[in-house]
Amino acid sequence: MVAPLRIHSLRTILTIGAALSPAAAFAQAVDYQALQATVGEPVTTSVTGTPQRASELPASATIITRDEIARSPARDVPGLLKTLAGIDVNRWTAGQTDVAVRGGVQTYNARLLVLVDGRQVYLDHYGMTDWNLLGVQLEEIQQIELVRGPANALYGFNAASGVVNIVTRRGGSTPSVTATAEAGDHGTSKLAASVLLPVTRAIGVKLAAGRTRADERAIPATLLRPERVFDVAGDQVSGDVDGTFGAVQVSLGAGHATNRQVEYLPSQLLSNQDYSSDTVHGTVTRDTAWGGLTLNGYVNWLDAEYGVGAGPGATDPIEYRNRIIVAQASSLVRLDTANTLRLGVEYRNNRLESDYQFAQRISYDVASANAMLDLRPVERVSFTVAGRLDRLWLHQSGAIVQPAFDDPAAFDRAFTRFSFNAALLIRTGGDGMLRINGGRGYQLPSLVNFGIRLPIITPAPVPIFIAGSPRIDPVTVWSGEVGYTHPLGAIKLEATAFATWTKDAIASPGDGLQTEFFLTPPPALVARFRAVGDYTSYGVELAASGTLARLTWRANYSWTHTDDRLPPTTLPIPYALAPQETTPVHKANLALGYEIGPVTLGGVARYTAATRQLAFSPTPQLLSYRVADAVALDARAGYRVTRAFELFVAGENLALAHGAAVSPIPADRRVRAGARLAL
Amino acid sequence: MFKSWSSTGAVVVLGLAAPLSAELNVPIAARVVSFLQPPPSGTIAAAILFEPGNAASEAEASAIERSIGSGLAAGRSAIRARRLAVGAMGSLNGYNIAFVTTGLRAEQGGIAAAAAKSSVLTISSDPACVQASRCVVGITSTPKTQITVNRAAARAANIRFGSAFLMLVKEI
Numbered sequence: 001m002v003a004p005l006r007i008h009s010l011r012t013i014l015t016i017g018a019a020l021s022p023a024a025a026f027a028q029a030v031d032y033q034a035l036q037a038t039v040g041e042p043v044t045t046s047v048t049g050t051p052q053r054a055s056e057l058p059a060s061a062t063i064i065t066r067d068e069i070a071r072s073p074a075r076d077v078p079g080l081l082k083t084l085a086g087i088d089v090n091r092w093t094a095g096q097t098d099v100a101v102r103g104g105v106q107t108y109n110a111r112l113l114v115l116v117d118g119r120q121v122y123l124d125h126y127g128m129t130d131w132n133l134l135g136v137q138l139e140e141i142q143q144i145e146l147v148r149g150p151a152n153a154l155y156g157f158n159a160a161s162g163v164v165n166i167v168t169r170r171g172g173s174t175p176s177v178t179a180t181a182e183a184g185d186h187g188t189s190k191l192a193a194s195v196l197l198p199v200t201r202a203i204g205v206k207l208a209a210g211r212t213r214a215d216e217r218a219i220p221a222t223l224l225r226p227e228r229v230f231d232v233a234g235d236q237v238s239g240d241v242d243g244t245f246g247a248v249q250v251s252l253g254a255g256h257a258t259n260r261q262v263e264y265l266p267s268q269l270l271s272n273q274d275y276s277s278d279t280v281h282g283t284v285t286r287d288t289a290w291g292g293l294t295l296n297g298y299v300n301w302l303d304a305e306y307g308v309g310a311g312p313g314a315t316d317p318i319e320y321r322n323r324i325i326v327a328q329a330s331s332l333v334r335l336d337t338a339n340t341l342r343l344g345v346e347y348r349n350n351r352l353e354s355d356y357q358f359a360q361r362i363s364y365d366v367a368s369a370n371a372m373l374d375l376r377p378v379e380r381v382s383f384t385v386a387g388r389l390d391r392l393w394l395h396q397s398g399a400i401v402q403p404a405f406d407d408p409a410a411f412d413r414a415f416t417r418f419s420f421n422a423a424l425l426i427r428t429g430g431d432g433m434l435r436i437n438g439g440r441g442y443q444l445p446s447l448v449n450f451g452i453r454l455p456i457i458t459p460a461p462v463p464i465f466i467a468g469s470p471r472i473d474p475v476t477v478w479s480g481e482v483g484y485t486h487p488l489g490a491i492k493l494e495a496t497a498f499a500t501w502t503k504d505a506i507a508s509p510g511d512g513l514q515t516e517f518f519l520t521p522p523p524a525l526v527a528r529f530r531a532v533g534d535y536t537s538y539g540v541e542l543a544a545s546g547t548l549a550r551l552t553w554r555a556n557y558s559w560t561h562t563d564d565r566l567p568p569t570t571l572p573i574p575y576a577l578a579p580q581e582t583t584p585v586h587k588a589n590l591a592l593g594y595e596i597g598p599v600t601l602g603g604v605a606r607y608t609a610a611t612r613q614l615a616f617s618p619t620p621q622l623l624s625y626r627v628a629d630a631v632a633l634d635a636r637a638g639y640r641v642t643r644a645f646e647l648f649v650a651g652e653n654l655a656l657a658h659g660a661a662v663s664p665i666p667a668d669r670r671v672r673a674g675a676r677l678a679l
Numbered sequence: 680m681f682k683s684w685s686s687t688g689a690v691v692v693l694g695l696a697a698p699l700s701a702e703l704n705v706p707i708a709a710r711v712v713s714f715l716q717p718p719p720s721g722t723i724a725a726a727i728l729f730e731p732g733n734a735a736s737e738a739e740a741s742a743i744e745r746s747i748g749s750g751l752a753a754g755r756s757a758i759r760a761r762r763l764a765v766g767a768m769g770s771l772n773g774y775n776i777a778f779v780t781t782g783l784r785a786e787q788g789g790i791a792a793a794a795a796k797s798s799v800l801t802i803s804s805d806p807a808c809v810q811a812s813r814c815v816v817g818i819t820s821t822p823k824t825q826i827t828v829n830r831a832a833a834r835a836a837n838i839r840f841g842s843a844f845l846m847l848v849k850e851i
Contacts, residue, residue: 030843034713039848043847051844173752290842334842338850
């Protein structure tokens with residue numbers, strides 16, 4: 001039985017957002033540490049599924065190394081990503097962050113696939129990433145890999161605008177401990193540790209745990225807010241066992257994470273959420289004379305409570321229980337000394353259970369097959385092409401909630417999509433490299449998009465429901481880019497021009513409540529998630545980096561133009577999607593690092609142009625709020641007391657630029673100090 | 680099949696001295712060894728092949744010796760090395776790897792034959808040795824680390840590397 005809600009709590013709970021479901025993850029038995037140390041630069045498998053040097057990737061990609069993480073003033077993964085070209089990081093609240101690649105800024109961004117060691121941490125119920133629920137500590141990260149542009153041919157439905165793959169360290173031949181303890185203003189505190197232990201010559205264990213706390217930012221009176229606002233709390237623990245037995249590598253692991261925070265839902269309402277996730281995963285790889293075989297599987301569980309503490313008179317929190325099972329097999333075939341073929345198959349089952357949807361259970365199965373061919377016809381030229389076929393079967397089961405607004409048979413639906421990527425790399429004189437690449441991918445509607453059914457209370461004479469639609473189609477994303485990289489002495493120069501076309505973008509109902517009217521029984525109005533239009537993003541990214549004696553530096557500039565053909569943002573705003581005004585046109589970053597003796601200094605200056613962001617006023621009415629342009633300054637100073645022990649102080653937004661968070665809620669300044677142990 | 684590694688349990692002292700640009704980058708060479716399939720374990724016996732009286736060869740042999748010291752980690756194993764005059768190398772029996780110093784081009788044919796017979800991994804800073812299929816691995820460090828693996832030489836010595844490693848290096 002569904003209890004009615006007040007309109008604000010409904011929206012709070014509601015959710016209304018776009019989403020997509022998770023993409024495939026690849027088993028990764030590659031020893032990144034050893035390979036990086038051997039070839040002298042970071043190595044990744046995130047672009048094609050095969051190991052490649054960072055300087056030879058057939059896509060716009062950036063790798064953040066372990067050393068860079070240790071010296072950065074950032075306190076989490078989005079904080080590390082926010083200084084990269086083409087990246088928008090919106091700190092909507094103290095806990096909620098969205099990362100967008102090349103435009104399309106929105107809450108609950110469903111277009112960026114996030115993986116930890118090839119296993120998705122992207123949450124399928126809404127198609128979003130909770131960056132405080134990744135189940136990974138900065139202390140255990142070997143590197144963070146960002147791939148810009150659709151990568152669906154490798155990862156499936158959810159990599160519509162890019163991929164972030166977080167690679168953790170694996171157990172080696174020597175024990176290792178990395179731990180951080182820090183505290184600061186605004187109730188900020190963190191305890192985190194990662195331990196690597198060799199058990200035998202062949203088996204290693206990794207244990208990691210973390211606890212973070214932070215107060216929420218001050219929410220202006222001009223914004224609608226729940227009666228009670230959660231401060232940020234996150235707790236995580238995980239363990240992995242890795243074994244090497246001749247040419248066979250086995251990895252088994254499990255993790256548990258919890259997170260509480262206040263968030264902007266896709267509807268742009270502020271709501272307290274309480275998340276709990278669990279995962280178990282296993283990988284077996286076998287190296288062969290002709291390549292390798294990988295078997296990979298994992299199960300993720302998520303319990304999510306929406307609208308906790310919305311206010312007196314509100315209903316109990318809305319609970320979603322999501323479970324995903326993924327099984328993957330892939331084979332890497334070295335055709336000869338230069339050419340590689342990769343073949344893979346995947347099956348995933350994804351289900352969402354809740355009282356607030358069409359039926360007790362909404363689920364789908366996806367079967368996929370993919371292939372990638374990497375060719376080097378001549379020394380200076382390489383060509384990569386990848387394709388993937390996904391077939392999805394949608395289902396519903398259990399009791400159907402009445403009144404029902406769809407024919408149950410509409411959920412017995414299947415569709416097929418083909419994604420592809422292609423890239424041409426040409427090495428020019430003087431170690432320059434020209435890259436031309438592009439592809440087509442899809443953003444899958446989330447389980448919520450398909451099946452949510454949420455009543456809201458309004459003064460209207462008939463009840464109003466927010467509902468998903470089983471007929472909603474995947475969002476099509478086309479992309480193309482041209483990039484050129486050239487070293488100039490010790491300076492590396494990069495320039496990229498890109499364009500992305502998004503067709504039939506999915507949006508949450510906004511304040512306009514464009515509704516369908518159902519006569520029987522009883523009469524009701526239904527506002528649905530739906531495809532509301534198209535938008536195009538195009539722009540330029542310029543980047544340079546280098547070293548000068550003890551100084552390391554990195555600078556970039558991004559220009560992003562967004563042209564949307566979406567419902568207008570004139571009042572009443574019908575849908576909570578407006579990438580043209582939410583995406584900053586200009587962004588620039590300058591990062592510096594300096595090391596002298598036991599002292600390390602690091603700083604980042606970030607410029608973000610003014611935007612407008614959607615949020616509800618206390619009335620409540622969905623409005624577009626101006627967020628001022630900002631120059632944010634972050635810094636970190638460390639002093640190594642011994643080779644393994646460092647004291648540090650770090651701060652974010654030191655110049656107190658209110659627009660630095662690119663959120664309707666102004667950014668504050670946060671300073672912290674702590675100690676870091678690395679043995 | 681690469682022959683099994685001896686296991687002595689000797690205490691390993693890591694020696695990671697930075698090499699001169701013209702000399703073999705021994706730390707990189709040690710990492711290359713760790714990508715052998717199956718992965719080596721225990722102690723890896725290495726011969727530093729040099730030609731007495733050849734200044735360049737002797738200098739590189741000395742540098743390699745210094746880099747390895749009393750033992751150099753290679754994955755879960757450790758390399759222990761000793762000099763071996765090329766004229767006295769015999770069949771290289773008892774060794775797992777051989778560092779081929781510069782100035783031995785006239786001897787590379789014999790070294791390759793001995794290495795193939797005893798399944799010894801040959802590593803050199805001389806690109807010509809690898810190009811000529813006399814050495815299995817070549818390592819150069821300027822302007823950036825470049826590792827070359829000769830497939831024919833590897834097959835001849837029954838040496839196999841992990842596929843992830845081979846996809847990152849230049850295989851000829």
